[in-house]
Structure formats: structure tokens, C-alpha cells
Amino acid sequence: MGDMPTEETLKRIQTHKGVVGLIVVNHDGIPIRTTLDNSTTVQYSNQVTQLSAKACSVVRDLDPQDDLTFLRIRSKKNEIMVAPDRDYMLMVIQQPTE
Numbered sequence: 001m002g003d004m005p006t007e008e009t010l011k012r013i014q015t016h017k018g019v020v021g022l023i024v025v026n027h028d029g030i031p032i033r034t035t036l037d038n039s040t041t042v043q044y045s046n047q048v049t050q051l052s053a054k055a056c057s058v059v060r061d062l063d064p065q066d067d068l069t070f071l072r073i074r075s076k077k078n079e080i081m082v083a084p085d086r087d088y089m090l091m092v093i094q095q096p097t098e
Helices: 007-014 038-062
Strands: 019-026 031-034 071-074 079-084 088-094
Touching: 007 019, 019 038, 031 038, 038 071, 038 079, 038 088
Parallel strands: none
Antiparallel strands: 019 031, 019 088, 071 079, 079 088
């Protein structure tokens, strides 16, 4: 990623079947772009940022030369896909497909 995802990229992701919403947070976990309501955005941003940081540290503990590039969390209701980067993190929430 490197730079913040472009508006065109975000719009394209949003049109994919099953996508409920997307959030872009900065390196501090503060939402800077979202398609969800405020309370949902804050909840996802806080929780997923913490989980992503933990997952990143697990990957680094296992191999200091490695980096977390993608995280996928699937529950009965939603699937959360996380693409962390140095400056930004993209979260896409979608309904899981069968």
C-alpha cells in the first residue's frame, strides 16, 4: 500500500458483493476514512487495531525477518479483512460467502 488507498480503489472495493463497509485508519488507529456509522467505526477501529498489532508481534516473534501482510477474521456474521501497512491500515467488513 505505502500511500493511502485512492478514492477509486476504495469505491471499487465497496462495490464488491457482500461488502458491508470499509475503514482506513492511520498508524495510531484513528479512523480517517469510513463508510460505516461513527460508533461502528470506532468499535471496529479500536478492536481490530489492537488485534492486528498483536498478530504483527506474533509474526515477528516467530521470525524477526517477517512481517504481517494480511489478516483475515471470520465469524458467523462477518468477515473482516485487514491489510496493515506502515502508515495506514485498511479494514474491509463483509458478509461471509458460503
